[in-house]
Amino acid sequence: MTTSATRPAPTSATLAPLMERTINRLTEVAGPSAVFGAPIVRDDMTVIPVCRVSVGLGFGGGGGSGPARAEDAHTEDAHAEQAPAQSGEGLGGGGGSQGRPVAAIVLTPGQVQIRPIIDVTRVAFAGMATAVALALLIGRALRA
Numbered sequence: 001m002t003t004s005a006t007r008p009a010p011t012s013a014t015l016a017p018l019m020e021r022t023i024n025r026l027t028e029v030a031g032p033s034a035v036f037g038a039p040i041v042r043d044d045m046t047v048i049p050v051c052r053v054s055v056g057l058g059f060g061g062g063g064g065s066g067p068a069r070a071e072d073a074h075t076e077d078a079h080a081e082q083a084p085a086q087s088g089e090g091l092g093g094g095g096g097s098q099g100r101p102v103a104a105i106v107l108t109p110g111q112v113q114i115r116p117i118i119d120v121t122r123v124a125f126a127g128m129a130t131a132v133a134l135a136l137l138i139g140r141a142l143r144a
Contacts, residue, residue, distance in 0.1 A: 022093070046106075060092055
């Protein structure tokens with residue numbers, strides 16, 4: 001005789017602690033230690049690097065207990081005695097984070113400066129997007 005053990009499908013109640021741990025960990029990662037780097041000291045100057053940290057997270061779920069399509073319902077009526085009860089559940093999640101340097105705080109005796117870090121690639125893409133938008137607007141105006 002062969003027996004098979006089936007594992008119960010995960011439910012939102014069983015996944016809630018996992019989701020809570022994930023959210024707590026992501027908020028820890030995005031804390032001040034991720035935004036402000038370790039101070040760098042040289043002579044009488046201290047530099048503190050500053051980063052922008054973005055965190056995204058999503059969870060979803062599903063469920064079901066019978067056929068979803070009308071033709072499945074007709075088939076089920078014909079084979080009701082042979083087919084096992086249908087059910088299903090699906091849960092999932094995902095997330096990500098990103099960090100990039102945005103400034104440096106420079107501390108010297110009697111003075112504090114914030115020096116922004118300019119992302120040249122981002123500025124170039126913004127310029128190209130503006131040029132394309134202007135070209136489209138001028139082209140549309142000339143056609144009118």
